[in-house]
Amino acid sequence: MKWKKQILSLTPYQPGRSIDQVKRQYGLDKIVKLASNENPFGCSQKVADRIEKLSFALYPDGYATGLRESLSQHLKVDSGQLIFGNGSDELIMMISRALLKPGTNTVMAAPTFPQYKHNAVIEGSDVKEVPLINGAHDLDGMLAAIDENTAVVWVCSPNNPTGAYIKDGALRSFVQQVPKDVLIVLDEAYYEYVDAEDYYDSISLIESFENLIVLRTFSKIYGLASFRSGYGIAQKTIIDALEPVREPFNLNSLAQAASIAALEDQKFIQNCKKANREGLKLYYKFCEKHNLSYYPSQGNFILIDFGLDGNDVFQYLLERGYIVRSGQALGFPTSVRITVGSTEQNEEIIEKLEMMVTENSIKKAL
Template identity: 70%
Template sequence: MKWKKQLLNLKPYQPGKSIEEVKKQYGLSDIVKLASNENPFGSSNRVVEELRSRTSRHSVYPDGYAANLRAKLAGHLSVKPEQIIFGNGSDEIIQMIARGLLSPYTNSVMAAPTFPQYKHNSVIEGSEAREVPLKDGAHDLEGMLAAIDGNTAVVWLCSPNNPTGIYINNEDLISFLSRVPDDVLVVLDEAYYEYVEADDFHESTDLLQKYKNLIILRTFSKIYGLASFRVGYGIAHEETIAALEPVREPFNVNSLAQAAAAAALGDQEFIQWCKQENRAGLEQFYQFCDEYGLDYYPSQGNFILIDFAADGQEVFQFLLERGYIVRSGKALGFPACVRITIGTREQNAGIIEKIKEYLQVSAAIS
């Protein structure tokens, strides 16, 4: 078969190890997964109540327009319903954008390291992926502007950035947007938006009227605790959404996912509580790292990237064998680091104790 040549050396996304896989491999009865930036507190009780109450037939297609969820989300965001597009996770919207705008005759600009699906989908479309190295874990916006040329179709921003957790402040974002050509789409991926506490973080929806080449991506997979339902969304000017809609697969967000997201959206008290717990969890790690002299990136997400000045895969394996699944920095572009999702206070304390054990063993060997 005549596959696209760019697919021949392209590796599929590698998910983290599953709990059952680790239990079986290492004979462990209790596993804590802190690898995928999921909400350790799950989702709102309103989601459970909503799903229990649903009696609709599963033989009927979902609402392709997601009218109920769309109306509730538009009200929550103070935007028009026509400014929203839904995806099977925000990953699908990244795919839509790449399919709609990228080709072998275009390029897209992104930070490096950042969320890998930007480059992945660019490569699939045969488009040049121009990667601009991070500076101290943050986007080099000036470098990204310099990388834009007449063939640039998309610029990808991730704020807070995954895997570093560093955000783009409001002043820098506006300065950047004001200098990007009007015919270049700026994708602002805010998957961790609800976790951010920085006073100078951008309120990007306020910028949509002025910058019609901006699209914001958010998700129900993180703080809303609905990762298994796969509901993401984009917010942009009506013309941008209208242009993207033909790329969207029909019925791409299933009925249960729509109902779960609508119920989750209605419990902002739960969201605020999760945000507070996440901040307390980050402080646990900050205090530990400061005490033991470990470098880390101060995060505005629900994860922390810690530099062990050692082989990140070795740290990953040590923790794995002791019942903690984390993300090795080797796969994230930070080979001496490990990314850890912020868990409950008890989970954080538990993994910190295991990291102390690693440091003791490592020191004894050296």
């Protein structure tokens, strides 16, 4: 087979073990998954009420007309400024397919969401990674990395896996300096969780910059991860250029109906946001009690440095019924990333972490 040479060195995305697998392996009755930044409160009841009325025999609306109208009203943008994907992952793939090829390069932070690099490698583009500074994007370093062959710059704010965000003034300065023929992709998967007062307004930026696209998702705070519903917002010229790359009927009928219903329940969203901030405070308190390094997060997760092998911390928690994400796979080998759960889940896992820290302290003392 005449495979692209670059894909032979790539590994496919490795999903974590299922809850049922972990139960069987360790003989546990209860498993709490806090690894994939899902909403522990699920989704609005309006979603279930809406999708039970659907017919499954027909193809989806290929233009996502209903969702397009609802979202354009919610965001106060023109309906032609929206593009939809099977999760924001597909939008990342579409952008990469449309702009990246051998002879081009793409600039991104490191570590950040790995699908930027993954798709760039598939398309044969060179990847320029600029190390984070204290968990945040080095915007000056990223600007310096841009050259005449740069096609796409990826910016993740809040960044995954650190939760750090970019302040309004810093982002505006950055966008102004990026060449107009370079597409800036601003990934805001955790946008709805942000409560920082100096966070930027990306919709207003779109009005001023024709080389900017913002990606968002219904997978996180809206609690619709299983439906795979994401969208992009940009000036119409960008959307029109990307549309031919989009697969027909890529957003299924269930996802469209669920997303519309979820949008209608903003009270649920605000309640989840509030609960998330309260949950983060519990982790901050735990870290400060034990003098553990962590990044203040604007997402629904926290990256904690335990000074231990991240895989060992992961395994310790797994055997006790808690699935988190080892920092070994995220570029932070002595850390783990923990999704903020419900109050009960947060208190329970912190109790297990207290035990682990105490046990490790005893071992060091011996």
